[in-house]
Amino acid sequence: AQSVTQLDSQVPVFEEAPVELRCNYSSSVSVYLFWYVQYPNQGLQLLLKYLSGSTLVESINGFEAEFNKSQTSFHLRKPSVHISDTAEYFCAVYSQGGSEKLVFGKGTKLTVNP
Amino acid sequence: DAMVIQNPRYQVTQFGKPVTLSCSQTLNHNVMYWYQQKSSQAPKLLFHYYDKDFNNEADTPDNFQSRRPNTSFCFLDIRSPGLGDAAMYLCATSRTSGRQNTEAFFGQGTRLTVV
Numbered sequence: 001a002q003s004v005t006q007l008d009s010q011v012p013v014f015e016e017a018p019v020e021l022r023c024n025y026s027s028s029v030s031v032y033l034f035w036y037v038q039y040p041n042q043g044l045q046l047l048l049k050y051l052s053g054s055t056l057v058e059s060i061n062g063f064e065a066e067f068n069k070s071q072t073s074f075h076l077r078k079p080s081v082h083i084s085d086t087a088e089y090f091c092a093v094y095s096q097g098g099s100e101k102l103v104f105g106k107g108t109k110l111t112v113n114p
Numbered sequence: 115d116a117m118v119i120q121n122p123r124y125q126v127t128q129f130g131k132p133v134t135l136s137c138s139q140t141l142n143h144n145v146m147y148w149y150q151q152k153s154s155q156a157p158k159l160l161f162h163y164y165d166k167d168f169n170n171e172a173d174t175p176d177n178f179q180s181r182r183p184n185t186s187f188c189f190l191d192i193r194s195p196g197l198g199d200a201a202m203y204l205c206a207t208s209r210t211s212g213r214q215n216t217e218a219f220f221g222q223g224t225r226l227t228v229v
Contacts, residue, residue, distance in 0.1 A: 034217055043120075043204055043220040044157070090156060092218075100145050100164055100210040102218050104156045 002027040002095045006105035014113050015083055021076040021108045023065075023091030032094040033074040034102075035065055037087050044090065050074060061085075086112045117141050120205050120221035127195050127228055135190040135224045137205030144211075146188040147218065148180060149204040157204055163188060164210065192226075200228045 005024045013019050025031060032051050036044040048059040055067040065076045074091060091105040119138045127133040137146065144165050149157035161170045163182045177199070179191040192199055202225050206218040 032217075036220075041202075041223075041225065043118075043222045044206075044218075045220070046217050049217050100208065101159060101162065101169075102147070102206070102208070103159075106156045107154075109154075 004105035010109045012111045016080045023074045025093045029095050034092040036090045081112045118221040124225045130194045137188045139207045143207035143209045145208045147206040151202040195228045
């Protein structure tokens with residue numbers, strides 16, 4: 001069965017600083033990987049996804065993540081954060097050709113301070 | 115534009131009184147999920163439907179049931195809500211075809227309060 005580990009439960013940063021939110025996964029088969037963002041009292045919104053092809057994927061609001069198969073990682077990065085990026089970020093995984101279950105990590109609370 | 119719609123957004127129910135949460139989708143996805151999310155925690159999968167096939171998680175309490183009368187609708191029934199069932203309930207959908215999965219699309223959630 002697949003699993004996801006987000007080591008950092010909280011990440012405080014200052015506005016315009018770079019940030020990296022870490023995600024590692026385990027699976028015996030190839031995977032699809034996702035980052036979701038959740039604002040207070042809202043559902044989850046897809047931020048970006050890796051299905052196949054280029055290992056570097058980007059979102060429209062400046063986030064990017066790189067799939068690293070050898071390190072089983074899918075870390076999320078942004079070179080310069082804004083106050084509005086304050087939210088909870090969840091990494092999630094499907095196993096290809098396996099269960100249709102989407103498994104989430106425990107989440108990382110990103111707080112951007114002025 | 116909303117593709118996965120959950121009603122209501124906020125639900126208050128009495129301890130022990132049955133409650134039903136609803137979810138509808140316009141995406142024609144074949145998989146629908148129900149997640150429970152407690153404060154500052156990750157979403158926890160309760161069960162999901164793959165087409166008409168119901169898949170219950172091993173640790174989902176019997177108090178939680180689900181119905182999917184057609185492709186578009188899915189319901190979460192809590193037969194006897196306890197105080198510990200207060201949470202955000204998230205519905206999601208995805209399309210799975212053989213070895214291909216799309217990402218999951220989430221509704222806005224229903225915040226359940228038990229009094």
